Amino acid sequence: MSLIFNSNKMFFLFILFFSTLISISSNSWFGCWIGLEINLLTFIPLISNSNNMLSSEASLKYFLIQSIASINFLFSILLKMIFLKNFDYNNFISIMINSTLLMKMGSVPFHFWFPNIMEGLSWFNNFILMSWQKITPMILLSYYFNKNFIIIIIMLNSIIGAIGGLNQTSLRKLMTFSSINNLGWMLSSIMISENLWMFYLFIYSFIISIMCFSFHMLNLFFINQLFFFNMNYMIKFFFLVNFLSLGGLPPFLGFFPKWITINFLMMNNYFLLTFILIMMSLIMLFFYIRITYSSFMFNYMKLKWMKFFIKNNLLHFINFLSFLSISSMIISTFFFM
Numbered sequence: 432m433s434l435i436f437n438s439n440k441m442f443f444l445f446i447l448f449f450s451t452l453i454s455i456s457s458n459s460w461f462g463c464w465i466g467l468e469i470n471l472l473t474f475i476p477l478i479s480n481s482n483n484m485l486s487s488e489a490s491l492k493y494f495l496i497q498s499i500a501s502i503n504f505l506f507s508i509l510l511k512m513i514f515l516k517n518f519d520y521n522n523f524i525s526i527m528i529n530s531t532l533l534m535k536m537g538s539v540p541f542h543f544w545f546p547n548i549m550e551g552l553s554w555f556n557n558f559i560l561m562s563w564q565k566i567t568p569m570i571l572l573s574y575y576f577n578k579n580f581i582i583i584i585i586m587l588n589s590i591i592g593a594i595g596g597l598n599q600t601s602l603r604k605l606m607t608f609s610s611i612n613n614l615g616w617m618l619s620s621i622m623i624s625e626n627l628w629m630f631y632l633f634i635y636s637f638i639i640s641i642m643c644f645s646f647h648m649l650n651l652f653f654i655n656q657l658f659f660f661n662m663n664y665m666i667k668f669f670f671l672v673n674f675l676s677l678g679g680l681p682p683f684l685g686f687f688p689k690w691i692t693i694n695f696l697m698m699n700n701y702f703l704l705t706f707i708l709i710m711m712s713l714i715m716l717f718f719y720i721r722i723t724y725s726s727f728m729f730n731y732m733k734l735k736w737m738k739f740f741i742k743n744n745l746l747h748f749i750n751f752l753s754f755l756s757i758s759s760m761i762i763s764t765f766f767f768m
Contacts, residue, residue, distance in 0.1 A: 439476070446473040447563070454567040460508035463571050464501065467535065470567060471497045478556045489551030496544040497535065504531040525577040529584075535568040538614050539587040546595075549607040554647035557603060561610045562636040565617070569628065573621050581618055586707050588615030593714035600654050602646060605718070606639065609677060612715055615708060616692060623695045631688040638677050638685055641752045645670070648745060657726035666746070667726055669753035674719035676756045679712050684759040 450473060454466025471494070479490035507527040514520040530541070537545035537560075549557055572581075592612025599605045613635055621628040649666070651657065657670070676683035681690075689712070696705045 443473045443476050447477065447559070451563065451567045455570045460511070463567075464505055464508065467501055467504065467567060470564075471501065474559070474564065477559070478552055483551075485551035486553070486556075489548045492544060493548050496548075500531050500534040500541075503534070504528065507531060522577065525575055526580050528575055529572060529577055529580055532568040532572045533584060536565050536614065537611070538584060538618070539591045539611060542591065542611055545611065546604045546607045549603045550601060552603070554603075554643040557606065558640055558643040561606065561639055562632070565614070565632070569617065569621055569632075570625070572618075573625055573628070576622070578622070581622060582701070582704060585615045585618045585704060588612065588618065589708050589711040593711035596715065596718050599718075602652055602654060605654075605722075606642070609715065610639075612711060613677075615711075616689060619696060619701075619704065619708065620688070620692045623692070623699070627688070627691060627695065631692065634684060634688050635677075638673060638756060641749070641756065642670075642673050642677070644752075645673075645749055648749075654722055654725075657722065658729045664727075665750065667723065669749060670726070671720075671723040672753050672756055674723055675716070678716035678719045680716060682757070682761070684756045687759070 447470060450466050450469035452466075453469065454463045457463045457466060475490050475494055478486055478493065480486040507524060510520070510527070511524050514524065533539075534541035549560065552560065589612055592608050592610075592615060595611065596605050596608035599608065617628060617631055617635070620631045645666070646652070657667070672683065676685035679686045679689040693705055693709070696708075
């Protein structure tokens with residue numbers, strides 16, 4: 432945690448947040464591009480760590496991918512300025528701009544960098560990459576999107592996010608494919624309204640923040656560590672609750688934004704899209720339950736030397752956050768009766 436709270440990292444974090452504000456408040460495409468570039472240049476020092484080869488490799492890969500996306504974005508906006516009067520090219524240019532922004536946020540079919548980079552990062556950096564780094568491309572996408580293209584992308588995101596997570600043993604890769612699946616939901620919510628998307632992002636970020644915080648504290652990176660750990664059963668139970676909430680199971684908080692999104696999609700007659708999103712959520716729930724069910728049911732030997740100590744106040748904090756995850760949905764239904 433000391434890496435997060437030293438002054439250099441705090442400086443870069445501040446500029447990272449500031450660059451997003453530059454992009455989303457800019458009144459020209461060029462200003463948006465500048466904001467994206469500042470964002471890239473401040474995220475690299477946050478994720479690179481000279482003591483860890485995996486994070487150095489991840490930061491280099493991230494730099495290359497985002498640079499390619501930035502170049503394409505700049506090229507697309509210049510094309511848009513040149514062909515401003517010629518409406519024949521509008522469709523093509525909108526697809527180009529959308530593609531570069533999808534590449535920025537790690538969406539299908541430009542998602543291949545995302546799992547590899549996530550695997551090399553700490554849980555804190557994973558959390559930033561899965562939540563904050565999605566904000567700028569999403570808002571820029573909402574300014575100028577090609578509807579039919581985005582609908583196909585939403586379907587692909589939900590399908591690949593669900594199928595890609597099935598054979599993963601790494602928790603970081605699992606969270607990555609979960610993020611790709613949720614990106615499909617986010618894109619469908621931003622097609623409806625920006626407020627709904629902000630609500631979805633807030634709740635999704637809240638759930639993954641609990642999970643990343645817990646994984647960081649318990650030093651968990653692979654599924655089999657959940658079985659081996661001589662764990663408190665309450666912790667396992669709260670992992671189950673948060674996984675189910677992330678999958679969007681009704682009594683939990685994670686279902687709430689999905690419920691509203693489904694309502695709006697049905698009102699706008701996107702029946703096939705809604706069907707695919709719901710079916711893929713079931714696959715997500717399958718592999719979430721498989722992890723937690725196995726960690727509950729497998730009776731491993733209790734290894735004396737693998738005991739770990741967790742501070743009581745931190746445990747109470749996780750319990751409190753997970754309690755919010757269970758109870759918030761019940762409370763929120765009273766507002767919509």
